[in-house]
Amino acid sequence: MGVYWAIAVRSFRRFSTYRIATLSGAFTNTVFGFIFCGVYLTLWEQRPNLGGYDVTDALTFVWLQQGLLMPIGIFGASTTVELGERVRTGEIAVDLYRPTHLMWWWLSVDAGRAGFQLIARGGVPLLVGSLVFDLRFPSSVLQGLAVAVALFFGIVVSFGLRYLVALSGFWITDSRGLENLALMLSLFFSGTILPLVVFPGWFGEFARATPWAATMQVPIDVWLGQDAPVQALAFQLGWLVVLLVAGGLATVLATRKVVIHGG
Template identity: 80%
Template sequence: MGVYWAIGVRSFRRFSTYRIATASGAFTNTVFGFILCGIYLTLWHERPGLGGYDVSDALTFVWLQQGLLMPIGIFGATTTVELGERVRSGEIAVDLYRPTHLLLWWLSVDLGRAMFQLVVRGGAPLLVGALVFDLKFPSNPITWLAVAVGLVLGILVSFTIRYLVALSGFWITDTRGMEQLALVLSCFFSGTILPLVVFPGWIGEFARATPWAATLQVPIDIWLGRSPDGIGSALLFQLGWLLVLMLAGQLTTSLATRKVVIQGG
C-alpha cells in the first residue's frame, strides 16, 4: 500500500501548484453560491418546507454543494480525463506494464486531487456562506464522523463512475459522447441542479436510488440530519453502490487488459 500512498501524496502536491486556478475556482463557486441563494430563497418563499427542507436547510445545501463540486468531481476531474486520453492515445499500455493495479493507481491519483480540492477549495465557499447566512452545522461528534465517512464514500463512488466512462474508450472510438452523457446524468441525479428531495413521485424515488445520489445528495443529507432512513442506512447505500461499481471497474479493467494483449498492445 506504500506505493499508492506515495502516489496520492504526489497527486496532492501536484494540484497544490495551481494556486491561481484554485483561488479563481473558489471565487467562482462563491459567486454562484450567492446566485443560487437568491433562487432558493424565492423558491422556498413560494413553497415553504419544500422537500422537507426549511430555508436554512436549503441555503446550507447551496454552500455545501458549491464547496463539494470539485472535490467530488461532479463535472468530471483532471485525473479521469487524463486516463481517458491515455486510453485513446494508446499510452495506457505503459500504465498496464507497471507492477501496480490500474484501478488502484488512478484511484490514488484521484484521491490526492480530491483531498486537495476539499481542504483548500471546498471550505472557502462554505466559510463565506456561513458569514452571511444562518447555516446548519452538525451538532455532535458522531454526525461529524458520519459526514467525513459519507464524503469519502461519495468521492470514491464518483471516481468509479468516471473510471468506467474513461475505460469505455477500449471499445468505442471516441468517448466524448459518453463523457457528455455522464456529465448530464451526474448534474441531474447528484443534486447539483436541485436537491433530489424536491423531485416529485417516482422521479424522486428513482433519482435518489441512483449511484449519483450517493456522491453529493447523501453526504449533504447526513450533514443536515435529513437522511430519510437514518445515517446508517445512508452510509450503507453509498457503500453498496461503491462495492457494485468497484466490482464493475475490476471486471472492466480485466476485460480491457485482455483486449490490449489480444491486439498486441
C-alpha cells in the same frame, strides 16, 4: 498500500501547484453560491419546507454543494479525463506496464486530487456563506464523523463512475461522447441543479436511488440530519462495492483487449 499512499501524496502535491486556478475556482464557486441562494430563497418563499427542507437547510445545501463540486468531481475530474485521453492515444499501455493495479493507481491519484480540492476549495464557499447566512452544521461529533465517511464514500463512488466511462474507450474508440452524457447525468442526479428531495413521486425515488445521488446528495443530507447515517452509509457502500467490482472486471477485460490487439 505504501505505494498507493505515496501516489496519493504526490497527486496532492501536483494539484497544489495550481494556486491561481484554485483561488479563481473558489471565487467562482462563491459567486455562484450567492446566485443560487437568490434562486432558492425565492423558491422556498413560495414553497416552505419543500422536500422536507426548511430555508436554512436549502441555503446550507447551496454552500455545501458549491464546496463539493470539485472534490467530488461532478464536472469530471482531470484525473479521469486524463485517463480517458491515455486510452484514446494508446499511452495507457505504459500504465499497464506498471507493477500496480490500474484501477487502484488511478483511485490513488484521484484521492490526492480530491483531498487537495477539499481543503483548498471545499471550505471557502461554506465559510463565506456562513458569514452571510444562518447555516446548519453537524450537531455532534458522531454526526461529523458520519459526514466525513459519507464524503469519502461519495468521492470513491464518483471515481467509480468516471473510471468506467474512461475505460469505455477500449470498446467505443472515443469515450468523449459518453463523457458528455455522464456529465449531464451527474449534474442532474447528484443534486447539483436542485436537491433531489424536491422531485416528487416515483421519479424522486428513482433519482435518489441512483449512484449519482450517493456522490453529493447523500453526504449533504447526512450533514443536514435528513438521512439516518447508518442507512445512508449503507446505501453509498452498496454502490461503492458495485462500481469498484465493475471497474475491476472492466480492467481485466480491457487488459485482455489490449493484448489481443497487440498494444
